[in-house]
Amino acid sequence: MTRTRKDPVAPSRALAPAPAPSNDPPLDGTQRKVLAEALRRAEETRNVMEDALVSFGRWMLVQVFDDDAGAALAGRHQNPVWRSLLARAGGPTLRLSERMLYVALHIAAHDKRITDEAWRNLEPGRKELLLPLGDEAKMRRAAQHVTSMKLSQRATRAYVTAMLAEEGGERVQRLTPTRVVAQVRGFREKVTRGAWQRRAVSALKDSDDETRDAVLKELETLQTWVESFLQKLGK
Numbered sequence: 001m002t003r004t005r006k007d008p009v010a011p012s013r014a015l016a017p018a019p020a021p022s023n024d025p026p027l028d029g030t031q032r033k034v035l036a037e038a039l040r041r042a043e044e045t046r047n048v049m050e051d052a053l054v055s056f057g058r059w060m061l062v063q064v065f066d067d068d069a070g071a072a073l074a075g076r077h078q079n080p081v082w083r084s085l086l087a088r089a090g091g092p093t094l095r096l097s098e099r100m101l102y103v104a105l106h107i108a109a110h111d112k113r114i115t116d117e118a119w120r121n122l123e124p125g126r127k128e129l130l131l132p133l134g135d136e137a138k139m140r141r142a143a144q145h146v147t148s149m150k151l152s153q154r155a156t157r158a159y160v161t162a163m164l165a166e167e168g169g170e171r172v173q174r175l176t177p178t179r180v181v182a183q184v185r186g187f188r189e190k191v192t193r194g195a196w197q198r199r200a201v202s203a204l205k206d207s208d209d210e211t212r213d214a215v216l217k218e219l220e221t222l223q224t225w226v227e228s229f230l231q232k233l234g235k
Contacts, residue, residue: 050124054111057104061112069109076105086176098176103128110136119143129156132164 027035064081065072076082082105088094089101107127111120114136119127122143130139130146142163146156190196204212 046125053100053104054107054124057106057108058111060101060105061108067112069112072105072109086178089178098178103131106131110139114140114143116140116143118147121147125153126151126156129153129160132160138163 060082061067061069061072064079064085065076071079085094085101086098089096089098103124107124110127110131114120119140122130126146127143130142133139133142142160145151146159149155151159204215207215
């Protein structure tokens with residue numbers, strides 16, 4: 001739900017000012033005042049952006065998915081409006097990224113299903129960091145830990161990474177058709193440039209047989225993968 005002025009202050013906003021990072025350059029009195037004002041304005045900007053994100057996510061949940069959190073989380077790809085939004089993400093008619101769409105919708109859906117106060121009091125930035133846990137019971141327990149320990153966003157990210165590692169998991173980037181195209185194009189553009197190929201061939205001229213054999217093996221594996229991928233796509 002969108003926060004209002006009557007809502008309780010989230011824990012992260014109630015913390016005392018953090019000490020200056022150890023790599024901060026020395027500042028004189030005037031510079032410290034400018035820095036303090038910049039930090040204040042940055043926090044205001046973050047609050048406005050997060051409130052807008054939460055509001056948009058809640059609107060999508062209600063209007064696009066009929067306030068059905070299950071449909072938003074598990075069945076969203078069957079929803080034609082959602083698919084249309086994804087197709088336009090990052091383009092001239094929708095200047096929000098796919099990631100922002102997913103985050104807004106997922107936070108709204110989990111807000112509807114997780115009633116724990118610790119989760120509700122987290123600001124969207126730290127809620128987003130808990131989303132990779134997937135399971136709502138784990139997200140609820142993690143929110144309680146993050147709140148009780150007053151973890152920053154950086155510390156929260158490290159905490160979630162550690163939890164996933166303990167369970168044998170890892171942070172998996174959500175794969176979408178647009179992202180598949182971008183990743184394949186990025187790899188292709190890098191290795192097919194004439195300059196890169198010339199440098200690679202030049203470097204391998206001075207390599208030993210073991211290294212050249214290793215490169216050939218990788219190229220053959222890549223060739224097999226491309227052929228298999230094309231077949232699966234019906235080509």
